[in-house]
Structures are given as structure tokens and as C-alpha cells.
Amino acid sequence: MSAITLNQYLLTRQANSHSPRRINHLSVDLTQLILQTAIACKGISAALHKGALAGILGSANTDNVQGETQKKLDIISNVLMVDTLLGGGQAAAIASEEMDEMIVASDSGRYLILFDPLDGSSNIDVNMSVGTIFSILERPNSNAVTTEDFFQAGQHQVAAGYALYGPSTLLVLTLGDGVDVFTLDRDLGEFILTSEKLTIPEDTQEFAINMSNQRHWEPPMQRYISECLEGKTGVRGKDFNMRWVASMVGDVHRILIRGGIFMYPYDLKDPKKAGKLRLMYEANPMSFLIEQAGGASTTGRQRIMDVNPDGLHQRVPVVLGSRNEVLRVTHYHLSPNSEF
Numbered sequence: 001m002s003a004i005t006l007n008q009y010l011l012t013r014q015a016n017s018h019s020p021r022r023i024n025h026l027s028v029d030l031t032q033l034i035l036q037t038a039i040a041c042k043g044i045s046a047a048l049h050k051g052a053l054a055g056i057l058g059s060a061n062t063d064n065v066q067g068e069t070q071k072k073l074d075i076i077s078n079v080l081m082v083d084t085l086l087g088g089g090q091a092a093a094i095a096s097e098e099m100d101e102m103i104v105a106s107d108s109g110r111y112l113i114l115f116d117p118l119d120g121s122s123n124i125d126v127n128m129s130v131g132t133i134f135s136i137l138e139r140p141n142s143n144a145v146t147t148e149d150f151f152q153a154g155q156h157q158v159a160a161g162y163a164l165y166g167p168s169t170l171l172v173l174t175l176g177d178g179v180d181v182f183t184l185d186r187d188l189g190e191f192i193l194t195s196e197k198l199t200i201p202e203d204t205q206e207f208a209i210n211m212s213n214q215r216h217w218e219p220p221m222q223r224y225i226s227e228c229l230e231g232k233t234g235v236r237g238k239d240f241n242m243r244w245v246a247s248m249v250g251d252v253h254r255i256l257i258r259g260g261i262f263m264y265p266y267d268l269k270d271p272k273k274a275g276k277l278r279l280m281y282e283a284n285p286m287s288f289l290i291e292q293a294g295g296a297s298t299t300g301r302q303r304i305m306d307v308n309p310d311g312l313h314q315r316v317p318v319v320l321g322s323r324n325e326v327l328r329v330t331h332y333h334l335s336p337n338s339e340f
């Protein structure tokens with residue numbers, strides 16, 4: 001397969017999207033916005049690659065809007081994303097996990113972009129995989145941009161993806177017509193198309209959850225995990241394996257490649273938090289990718305991409321992955337006393 005760069009891929013999609021068979025309109029501005037995002041991710045990858053040699057590991061001794069202690073690389077990654085996107089001109093406004101408020105970027109910009117610049121950053125100091133997650137919405141009107149313009153359900157995303165900084169640096173992208181994977185060729189400095197149209201198996205024997213929170217879960221989640229742990233001795237009739245990367249990008253990527261179910265459920269530890277993960281720049285973009293690959297993604301009670309946002313940093317319970325397992329967990333929440 002000849003090497004197709006991200007740029008060539010997007011330009012080809014852009015040309016085709018004007019054809020009668022157009023799948024999803026890919027504007028010049030959206031193409032450029034995605035390329036700008038990819039440039040920022042290359043910069044983050046380079047910074048991570050240096051690691052301790054650049055003196056950028058460890059805590060920044062500051063807290064973000066979530067009240068979480070920031071790593072130095074959280075701040076560096078956010079600066080790289082913001083500066084690159086401000087320079088591009090395609091974003092009307094920018095929102096980030098690391099910033100309390102959105103930033104107005106360009107009066108002529110057609111898109112709103114939200115991101116978690118470095119997801120899983122607690123893994124950095126132990127050299128484990130981390131990632132950048134991004135979600136792109138259309139600006140709803142030509143009025144001065146407000147925070148409320150971002151409050152669009154996940155089904156309105158026009159593009160979403162993540163960079164995974166692992167043994168390879170990958171860019172995983174959907175434009176609403178499947179999920180494709182690009183691998184960073186450090187020698188060329190280009191993302192090269194390496195996998196197309198990822199498809200998640202409908203069934204799985206692998207679940208991902210932080211088991212230390214078990215005593216805080218609601219009964220339906222207790223039931224589902226207990227059945228997985230009973231394995232072939234219980235009602236499921238098959239054994240399960242468990243994985244937990246503690247970096248959503250790593251867990252989601254594994255599921256996109258080989259199936260599985262990822263859960264960060266509502267827990268009673270802090271009921272007002274409705275779980276840990278954020279709707280706008282974690283759950284929505286990952287749900288878009290998962291659904292585009294044939295999986296499912298719910299809060300346990302409703303489709304995540306149907307949730308109507310009312311805050312940039314609102315949290316939501318997450319159950320995503322292989323369709324039949326997600327449907328089972330959701331059924332347990334909605335019809336607790338019936339069999340699946």
C-alpha cells in the first residue's frame with residue numbers, strides 16, 4: 001500500500017465530498033483544522049519523547065478546573081494545542097479540560113473545538129501510554145461566540161479523534177464515515193494511513209473498569225461485574241479477562257482494535273459528580289469513534305451522544321465498547337429485575 005499522508009487523505013475526502021455520492025461534507029476549513037490539530041499532537045509527541053531529558057516530567061504544583069493537580073506536560077500540551085489552533089484561524093473558539101473558560105479564537109472561524117490535551121497524565125511519570133482527545137462541532141450561527149454555542153449533543157460532532165502516545169504515536173480519526181488510523185513516521189514528520197474502517201466485535205470477553213470503586217457502584221453495575229467474575233461457572237457461561245490502563249485513550253484504542261467493554265460508571269462515592277469522565281471532550285468524542293466502528297456507548301441509561309450538555313466540564317457515566325455487552329449493561333440499569 002503506497003504511503004498516504006493525513007494531508008492527502010483529507011484532500012481526497014474533501015474532493016469526494018463534493019461528489020453526488022457525498023458522504024459528509026468536508027470543508028477546506030475543517031480539513032485545515034484537523035491538520036492543525038495533528039501538528040499540535042506531533043509537538044506533544046515530541047515533548048513526551050524527550051521526557052525526563054527535557055526536565056518536563058512531574059507536577060506543575062497547580063490545579064485545573066477539575067481540582068486535579070496538573071502535570072507540567074498537561075500545561076505544555078494545552079499550550080501547544082491552543083497556540084497551534086489560534087494560529088490556524090479555522091476555530092471560532094476553543095475549550096479545554098485545562099481551562100476554566102473557552103477562548104474566542106477567530107471571528108471568521110466555522111468550528112468549535114474541545115479537547116483533553118493530555119488524557120491519562122497520571123501515567124506520564126511511569127512512562128505509560130497517554131493521549132490527546134478532540135471533538136469538533138460546527139459554530140451554530142454567525143453571532144459572537146458564547147459558551148452556550150458549545151452545548152450541542154454529541155450527535156452533532158462533525159469530527160472527533162485522539163492521538164495515542166504509545167510505542168507508536170497514532171492518530172485515530174472519524175469524520176462520520178468510519179474510523180481510520182494514522183501512524184506517525186518520525187523520520188518524515190507525517191501521519192501515514194495504516195488502518196481503515198476499524199470494526200469492533202459485537203461480543204467480548206474482556207472488560208475494563210477500576211475495581212477499587214466497586215463498593216460505590218449501583219446494583220446493576222455490581223450485577224454485571226459479578227457475572228463477569230463468575231465466568232463460566234455463572235450465568236454468562238464464559239470466562240472474562242480484565243484490563244485497566246487508567247488512560248481512557250489506551251483502553252478505548254484496545255477496544256477499537258480487538259473489542260471489549262470500558263466502564264467508568266456513576267458511583268455513590270461522590271453522587272453529584274455523576275462519574276469521573278467529562279462529556280464534551282472525553283465521552284462524546286470517544287462515543288463518536290466507538291459508534292462509527294459499530295460499537296455502542298451509553299451512560300448506562302441513555303445513549304451518550306443524545307445527552308444535551310449544560311456545561312463545558314460536566315461529567316457523565318460511561319459504558320462503551322462491544323455492542324452486545326453495552327446493551328446488556330444498559331438493560332440491567334433500565335430493567336433491573338429482568339433477564340437480558
Ligand code: P6P
Binds near residue numbers: 119210249
Ligand atoms: P482512575 C485519566 O485521569 C482519566 O480521566 C481517564 O483517562 C481514565 O480512564 C480514568 O481517568 C482513570 O481513572 O480512577 O482509574 O484513576
